Amino acid sequence: MTEKDKLILFNPLGKNNPITVQMLGICSALAVTSKLEPAFIMAVSVTAVIAFSNLILSLIRNTIPSRIRIIVQLLIVAALVTVINEILKAYAYDVSKQLSVFVGLIITNCIVMGRLEAFALGNRPWASFLDGVGNGLGYAVLLVIVAFFRELFGSGTLWNFQVMPQSFYDAGYCNNGLMILPPMALIIIACIIWIQRSRDKELQEK
Amino acid sequence: MKKYRCKICGYIHEGDTPPDICPVCKAPASEFEEIKTENRKRFNREGNVYTILYASVIVVLVAVMLAVTAQVLGERQKRNESTDKKRQILASLNISSTNKTAEDLYNEYITASYLVDVQGQKTEGDAFFTKLDAVLRLPEAEQCYPVFEATVGGQKKYVLSMRGSGLWGPLWGFISFDDDRNTVYGASFGHESETPGLGAEIESAEFSNKFKGKHFFDTSGKFVSVAIVKTGKTVQGQDYVDGISGGTITSQGVDVMLKNGIGAYENFLKTNN
Numbered sequence: 001m002t003e004k005d006k007l008i009l010f011n012p013l014g015k016n017n018p019i020t021v022q023m024l025g026i027c028s029a030l031a032v033t034s035k036l037e038p039a040f041i042m043a044v045s046v047t048a049v050i051a052f053s054n055l056i057l058s059l060i061r062n063t064i065p066s067r068i069r070i071i072v073q074l075l076i077v078a079a080l081v082t083v084i085n086e087i088l089k090a091y092a093y094d095v096s097k098q099l100s101v102f103v104g105l106i107i108t109n110c111i112v113m114g115r116l117e118a119f120a121l122g123n124r125p126w127a128s129f130l131d132g133v134g135n136g137l138g139y140a141v142l143l144v145i146v147a148f149f150r151e152l153f154g155s156g157t158l159w160n161f162q163v164m165p166q167s168f169y170d171a172g173y174c175n176n177g178l179m180i181l182p183p184m185a186l187i188i189i190a191c192i193i194w195i196q197r198s199r200d201k202e203l204q205e206k
Numbered sequence: 207m208k209k210y211r212c213k214i215c216g217y218i219h220e221g222d223t224p225p226d227i228c229p230v231c232k233a234p235a236s237e238f239e240e241i242k243t244e245n246r247k248r249f250n251r252e253g254n255v256y257t258i259l260y261a262s263v264i265v266v267l268v269a270v271m272l273a274v275t276a277q278v279l280g281e282r283q284k285r286n287e288s289t290d291k292k293r294q295i296l297a298s299l300n301i302s303s304t305n306k307t308a309e310d311l312y313n314e315y316i317t318a319s320y321l322v323d324v325q326g327q328k329t330e331g332d333a334f335f336t337k338l339d340a341v342l343r344l345p346e347a348e349q350c351y352p353v354f355e356a357t358v359g360g361q362k363k364y365v366l367s368m369r370g371s372g373l374w375g376p377l378w379g380f381i382s383f384d385d386d387r388n389t390v391y392g393a394s395f396g397h398e399s400e401t402p403g404l405g406a407e408i409e410s411a412e413f414s415n416k417f418k419g420k421h422f423f424d425t426s427g428k429f430v431s432v433a434i435v436k437t438g439k440t441v442q443g444q445d446y447v448d449g450i451s452g453g454t455i456t457s458q459g460v461d462v463m464l465k466n467g468i469g470a471y472e473n474f475l476k477t478n479n
Contacts, residue, residue, distance in 0.1 A: 031401060034452065038402030065257040072264060079268045083275050090279035093286040093305070101399045101406065151403075180404065180452035 009130045012138035014200075018111045019142040020193045021203060025111040029143055029189065030182040032105070036159045039147035040140075042102050047136025048084075050112050053077045054120040054132035061121050073116045078107050111139055146188045154179030210238040291334070297394035297414075298365055298380035299356055316365075317357050321350040326473030338369040339376065351470055356382070363391050368467025372459040375399040377408070379460070381417070381468060387475040390432070393417040395460065405456030413450065420445040422468055422475070429472045434461040 001009075018024045025046075032042045053076055057064075064072050085103055088096035106112070115135050120128040151157055153176045156164035164173070178184050197203045210224040211217070215231040224238035250256060289305055292312040296303045303311045319333035324346060333352035341349050354365040365382045375398035382391040393414040400406040407413055420432045422445075430444035434457045437448045449457030468475075 032403065034401075034403035038406075042402075063251070063260070065251050065260055067252065068257055068261055071261070075264060075268055079272065082272060086272075086275045086279055086283070089286065090282040093290060097290070101402055104399070177451055 005127065005130055008127055009134040012131075012134040013141060014138075014196075015203070017138045017142065017196075018114070018135045019139060019189065020196055022111075022114065024114045025109050025139055026186075026189065028105045028109050029139075029146060030185040032102070033143055033147040033150055033185050034154060034180050035151050035157075036144065036147045038098075038102075039143045041098055042105065043136070043140030043143045045099060045102055045106055046109055046111065046139055047133060049077065049081060049106050049109075050115055050136045051129055051132035053080055053112060054115055054128040055125050056080070057116050057120040058123060058125040058128035064121075069121065070113075070117070073113060074107075077112055077116070081107050111135055142189070142192065145192065146185055149188055150179045150184060154184075209241040211241050213237045213239055288334075294394045294396060295354055295365055295380050298382045298392045299358055299363060300382075300392040300418075301358070315356045315358060316354050318355040320353055320355075322353055322471065322474045323350050324470065324473065326471070326475075326477050338367055338378070342369060349470070351474075353471075353474065358391075361385060366468060366471050368463050368470075370459050370463025370467060372397055372400050372408075373405050373453075373455040374401070377456070377459050377463055379463065379467075381464075383422075383475070387477075388421050388423045390417045390420045390422070397456070400456050401453065403452075405450060405453035407450045407453060408456060408460055413447075416447040420447065427476075429469060429475075431461075431465040431468060434458070434464070 012018055016022065019026060019029055028042065028046075033039045053073075056076055057073060081103055085096060085099065088099060115131060119131045123131070148158070151159075152163065156162060156169075156175050164175075208220075208222060210219045210221070212219070212228045212231065212233055214233045214237055215228065217228055217230045218241070219225050219228075219238065224235045224240075226235055227233065228237065286305075289308050292308045293303050293305070296308065296311055296315065299315060301311060301315060321329045321331040321333055321336065323329050329350050331350055333354060336350070336352045338351070341351065352367050354367075356363045356365060362385045363382045364385075364387060365380050367378070367380055369376060369378045371377060377395065377397045377400070379393060379395040381393045383389065384391050395408040395414055397406060397408060400408065417432065422429060422431055424430045424443060433441045433444055433446040434449040435441055435446045436454075437451055440446065449460075
């Protein structure tokens, strides 16, 4: 792996994070982060889908007529997700039951389309694959951080295990209902963006 | 046939080898360079014909791929779905099962299954493979609903099936009744696409366990259903359970599903009561 490959892979984790810097995929980040478990499942599946759709699109990038490239991208993503879901339904039914909710969310995730359009169309397959993995991981990190806070303060649990001790509740502590609702996810993401930009002057807009 | 160009004057010679001297400027053979012609003319990728052909080919390819996948995997998927349904029916009887044990446990506990019409009369038909969503589209007089009889710990239970709609897609569920056909013995719920962590929580055992011991008929024997209420609220005149916080519309969907779905069995539940 060359220096350039490393940059492609690790940049999206921080400086070029798909959510906090590129501002992509925020809608799904709001929808699935009320608990850690679904957030994790979503993160893993999106990573797999971006990586492989980037790879496939990059392989056929020189044959695609530019006027219908968006349709072709959508077709590839939708077909990929559907086939994977069908296979899971046959061989790992429980996983597919968990995932079925996410299928629509994955296909329409703007990170997938964004990376196809911005990177895979103009780069070689291996670099595109790394870019997909990197952006998927960048998305995953954000999702897990947001879900951690939302589940901890919204439900008092982490990965469905009770962590807030009963003595807190006896002393008058209440789960924060607002944490469960989507607006709170937006506020948490905004706080993360604030922290990131105050530490990294390069990201600040003039 | 190759082409050679004279580097000095630009004369172009056609032949397999460069000429000994250039007929125009008398330069030697070493001053000639070969002109590499592109063998095939570069294809115009932006033309209408190519675009339409490309679109058709890729659509057909994807369609074939999806059709083949569906055909090859269909059999296994059907088996998984029926196992899953058996697990849900067992779950409503508070029996936990795995994919491997579901078949045996189902055969062990479920003693009979049949269809009942709106009047509560038994009718012909296969209960397990009845698709409730299709049934509910029929006129009410023709509707028949599945009933599964089970024997758990020597006691007779009735499992009823229901279907409704949530925020994003269909909901379904099974409620098992004690022999008095009024007290809930257990429940299980399922959904297709409710929001994970919110509406999707109706699937959890925490939610369905709240139904145990609730009554669908009031003391005077009138059908009142079981209400789903916001946490902390109460209702007069009927049993109720707390809904999912943050999943209001899904909770309301369950409320309506109970009222209509179990309401459809009202006459069946009233017989022998």
